[in-house]
Amino acid sequence: xxxxxxxxxxxxxxxxxxxxxxxxxxxxxxxxxxxxxxxxxxxxxxxxxxxxxxxxxxxxxxxxxxxxxxxxxxxxxxxxxxxxxxxxxxxxxxxxxxxxxxxxxxxxxxxxxxxxxxxxxxxxxxxxxxxxxxxxxxxxxxxxxxxxxxxxxxxxxxxxxxxxxxxxxxxxxxxxxxxxxxxxxxxxxxxxxxxxxxxxxxxxxxxxxxxxxxxxxxxxxxxxxxxxxxxxxxxxxxxxxxxxxxxxxxxxxxxxxxxxxxxxxxxxxxxxxxxxxxxxxxxxxxxxxxxxxxxxx
Amino acid sequence: xxxxxxxxxxxxxxxxxxxxxxxxxxxxxxxxxxxxxxxxxxxxxxxxxxxxxxxxxxxxxxxxxxxxxxxxxxxxxxxxxxxxxxxxxxxxxxxxxxxxxxxxxxxxxxxxxxxxxxxxxxxxxxxxxxxxxxxxxxxxxxxxxxxxxxxxxxxxxxxxxxxxxxxxxxxxxxxxxxxxxxxxxxxxxxxxxxxxxxxxxxxxxxxxxxxxxxxxxxxxxxxxxxxxxxxxxxxxxxxxxxxxxxxxxxxxxxxxxxxxxxxxxxxxxxxxxxxxxxxxxxxxxxxxxxxxxxxxxxxxxxxxxxxxxxxxxxxxxxxxxxxxxxxxxxxxxxxxxxxxxxxxxxxxxxxxxxxxxxxxxxxxxxxxxxxxxxxxxxxxxxxxxxxxxxxxxxxxxxxxxxxxxxxxxxxxxxxxxxxxxxxxxxxxxxxxxxxxxxxxxxxxxxxxxxxxxxxxxxxxxxxxxxxxxxxxxxxxxxxxxxxxxxxxxxxxxxxxxxxxxxxxxxxxxxxxxxxxxxxxxxxxxxxxxxxxxxxxxxxxxxxxxxxxxxxxxxxx
Numbered sequence: 103x104x105x106x107x108x109x110x111x112x113x114x115x116x117x118x119x120x121x122x123x124x125x126x127x128x129x130x131x132x133x134x135x136x137x138x139x140x141x142x143x144x145x146x147x148x149x150x151x152x153x154x155x156x157x158x159x160x161x162x163x164x165x166x167x168x169x170x171x172x173x174x175x176x177x178x179x180x181x182x183x184x185x186x187x188x189x190x191x192x193x194x195x196x197x198x199x200x201x202x203x204x205x206x207x208x209x210x211x212x213x214x215x216x217x218x219x220x221x222x223x224x225x226x227x228x229x230x231x232x233x234x235x236x237x238x239x240x241x242x243x244x245x246x247x248x249x250x251x252x253x254x255x256x257x258x259x260x261x262x263x264x265x266x267x268x269x270x271x272x273x274x275x276x277x278x279x280x281x282x283x284x285x286x287x288x289x290x291x292x293x294x295x296x297x298x299x300x301x302x303x304x305x306x307x308x309x310x311x312x313x314x315x316x317x318x319x320x321x322x323x324x325x326x327x328x329x330x331x332x333x334x335x336x337x338x339x340x341x342x343x344x345x346x347x348x349x350x351x352x353x354x355x356x357x358x359x360x361x362x363x364x365x366x367x368x369x370x371x372x373x374x375x376x377x378x379x380x381x382x383x384x385x386x387x388x389x390x391x392x393x394x395x396x397x398x399x
Numbered sequence: 400x401x402x403x404x405x406x407x408x409x410x411x412x413x414x415x416x417x418x419x420x421x422x423x424x425x426x427x428x429x430x431x432x433x434x435x436x437x438x439x440x441x442x443x444x445x446x447x448x449x450x451x452x453x454x455x456x457x458x459x460x461x462x463x464x465x466x467x468x469x470x471x472x473x474x475x476x477x478x479x480x481x482x483x484x485x486x487x488x489x490x491x492x493x494x495x496x497x498x499x500x501x502x503x504x505x506x507x508x509x510x511x512x513x514x515x516x517x518x519x520x521x522x523x524x525x526x527x528x529x530x531x532x533x534x535x536x537x538x539x540x541x542x543x544x545x546x547x548x549x550x551x552x553x554x555x556x557x558x559x560x561x562x563x564x565x566x567x568x569x570x571x572x573x574x575x576x577x578x579x580x581x582x583x584x585x586x587x588x589x590x591x592x593x594x595x596x597x598x599x600x601x602x603x604x605x606x607x608x609x610x611x612x613x614x615x616x617x618x619x620x621x622x623x624x625x626x627x628x629x630x631x632x633x634x635x636x637x638x639x640x641x642x643x644x645x646x647x648x649x650x651x652x653x654x655x656x657x658x659x660x661x662x663x664x665x666x667x668x669x670x671x672x673x674x675x676x677x678x679x680x681x682x683x684x685x686x687x688x689x690x691x692x693x694x695x696x697x698x699x700x701x702x703x704x705x706x707x708x709x710x711x712x713x714x715x716x717x718x719x720x721x722x723x724x725x726x727x728x729x730x731x732x733x734x735x736x737x738x739x740x741x742x743x744x745x746x747x748x749x750x751x752x753x754x755x756x757x758x759x760x761x762x763x764x765x766x767x768x769x770x771x772x773x774x775x776x777x778x779x780x781x782x783x784x785x786x787x788x789x790x791x792x793x794x795x796x797x798x799x800x801x802x803x804x805x806x807x808x809x810x811x812x813x814x815x816x817x818x819x820x821x822x823x824x825x826x827x828x829x830x831x832x833x834x835x836x837x838x839x840x841x842x843x844x845x846x847x848x849x850x851x852x853x854x855x856x857x858x859x860x861x862x863x864x865x866x867x868x869x870x871x872x873x874x875x876x877x878x879x880x881x882x883x884x885x886x887x888x889x890x891x892x893x894x895x896x897x898x899x900x901x902x903x904x905x906x907x908x909x910x911x912x913x914x915x916x917x918x919x920x921x922x923x924x925x926x927x928x929x930x931x932x933x934x935x936x937x938x939x940x941x942x943x944x945x946x947x948x949x950x951x952x953x954x955x
Binding site (some may be wrong): 166171221225226240243245247248250254255259260262263264266267268273274285288289292293296297301302303304305306307308309310311313315316317318319320 | 451453454476478480481483485487489491492493495496498500501503505506507509510511512514518519521535539550553554557701742766767770771774776777779781783784786787799845846849864893929
């Protein structure tokens with residue numbers, strides 16, 4: 103496991119990246135694209151999560167991949183290249199097998215992307231992004247994240263206090279337990295309302311409700327972000343041009359058909375590869391830099 | 400320049416004929432450090448809330464408050480927000496957002512500053528308060544002391560001229576409280592900000608104050624230098640005198656005519672001079688022996704405990720014995736496992752090694768009923784968590800709802816406990832409307848209705864003023880006389896020194912030393928009462944203020 107430098111970039115960069123790669127992975131079924139997306143997502147998830155990531159990928163993702171690849175030809179009988187017939191008389195076709203594998207890969211890739219998304223886009227980045235759109239929302243998000251864990255903690259405290267007088271949900275018969283549970287919730291509600299008064303005082307005293315509230319964030323869109331953002335937009339543009347020209351798709355049924363590979367399509371593949379690999383490239387570059395600095399020390 | 404001038408201020412709450420504040424006249428200079436003290440319910444908080452319009456409760460008020468020469472009601476609200484900082488009691492309730500940096504910026508966001516200004520101010524404050532090391536943390540990861548410092552810093556970021564603090568340390572442990580008070584002192588000394596603070600932890604704070612204001616029943620009864628106020632209170636025989644520093648109390652008790660000492664250092668100097676050339680009679684230093692004849696009520700045998708499998712041990716090889724009818728205090732620093740130890744005695748947490756015996760019986764073999772009826776009673780740290788009903792009276796009946804008693808027996812029992820706990824005037828009130836001390840008593844009444852033989856208390860003196868502490872001590876003493884065993888976990892060394900039979904020092908998951916109270920404190924040189932610190936170079940065995948006064952008088 104290593105430090106992920108990509109997540110130190112501005113939230114807008116992180117978010118745009120994930121939106122782009124997730125949407126592209128879902129729509130571009132071309133084998134080259136799928137291969138690129140899968141390899142990138144796999145590498146990046148290993149980089150972020152290390153050993154536990156590898157374990158997750160092999161233990162859950164691999165069986166899922168095989169299962170999904172197998173389930174499709176069993177039910178989907180379209181396609182012209184018939185390999186053999188099942189006992190029920192239904193044909194198994196080459197196209198449906200390929201489509202199954204392709205869909206499975208797409209599915210796994212998206213899951214991998216989301217697992218990376220979860221560890222990069224932490225709650226405060228998410229809050230920040232949506233706070234830009236609706237400022238009041240960012241405070242509400244932040245307060246929810248503050249108070250939900252607090253209430254859960256308080257429920258535990260109350261439950262322990264009630265345990266002290268033999269009135270917890272773990273004590274007595276079922277009816278009594280239910281009664282005790284309701285009592286604990288009722289105490290919780292009173293407690294929350296009572297303590298909210300002081301919270302409200304604290305907010306008022308710090309000027310909440312004055313007109314013209316701003317939303318502060320610790321994120322800064324610096325030069326590094328600008329460069330990466332420019333590169334990313336450029337790459338996304340090239341890939342989209344490819345999509346418009348039909349370079350990125352594949353036809354499965356009735357027979358498999360791909361656009362011929364040309365210099366132009368190779369250019370698009372390379373662009374897509376660089377786009378997907380941006381975090382990995384940044385991380386590797388950073389690692390090399392550190393190696394270099396350390397060796398000089 | 401006057402920061403505040405108050406002229407003939409009176410205030411009464413709606414539908415109350417009694418005045419909460421009457422005829423307050425006060426002038427506070429810019430840069431002054433002022434402490435407001437008084438019993439709980441004397442009107443301290445009500446007075447402080449008048450200093451900022453938005454916090455002033457509804458009610459009828461007369462008189463006028465001037466803020467830097469301008470009537471407060473005419474000062475713009477955005478100016479009040481930034482120039483009058485207000486820190487409240489509970490560290491937790493004041494925090495609104497989930498991240499430290501966001502909390503620091505909250506006030507500035509409200510005032511509508513742009514990002515770069517907020518960045519600068521937040522950075523400044525984080526550095527001043529030493530927050531930069533936990534700047535990116537979630538607020539849930541902070542300790543109580545850190546939370547209160549964060550609240551203070553969030554307010555200081557708005558660059559106030561006046562800082563008002565309403566019992567800011569009452570929910571903190573002594574070390575965190577001292578840290579906080581030092582920070583306040585630094586703000587006053589280095590930034591010249593006017594401080595108006597109400598407090599009942601006066602031992603440490605009086606030496607810092609420029610002026611002490613004592614409030615009783617909504618009136619100012621003293622307003623002067625600490626020495627003068629001490630003198631005045633002792634002449635009036637006012638109960639608030641018991642809140643003054645130990646040195647002042649000893650001095651007044653002895654009736655010497657030299658300058659009144661305030662700090663421990665001054666107290667030591669004074670007592671050395673006073674006792675100079677006098678020999679100490681031995682009889683005072685007698686130490687009572689532990690009563691070994693009584694039965695053992697609680698026994699812990701080689702207890703090991705941790706909360707989760709991969710976490711470090713919270714309790715390590717803990718053994719203790721508490722005898723019947725003993726008042727057993729466990730003292731020690733924060734996070735050493737005291738509260739956990741208490742939860743093990745009560746069976747809430749089960750140790751993974753070792754045995755807990757209650758009256759010789761293994762706790763794991765006892766049913767809930769056996770354990771909590773006429774046996775163990777536990778008062779949790781926050782008494783609010785026990786209250787269920789709308790009024791105190793209903794709440795007391797509620798605890799008896801499971802018993803087979805008939806109506807008369809129930810009402811007889813409740814009546815009796817109400818009398819003992821002096822709850823008569825509070826029966827119709829909502830438990831949450833009571834003050835801290837009253838809540839403590841109501842909760843204790845509730846626990847005592849189960850007629851426990853062993854009472855476990857978790858920091859019962861937290862947030863109580865001296866007056867209520869004495870009342871609590873009276874109640875506990877009478878319980879001891881009835882043969883109840885009490886185990887108390889506390890930070891309050893003064894309270895333990897005064898009332899406990901046995902004290903145990905908790906450190907790193909187990910008990911380091913156990914002894915009867917007098918020997919315990921005479922054996923420690925730092926972790927001991929202020930009275931002991933003042934006089935230990937003359938006689939090691941004195942623990943309480945009364946001891947020192949007796950020592951001085953006897954040797955007159």
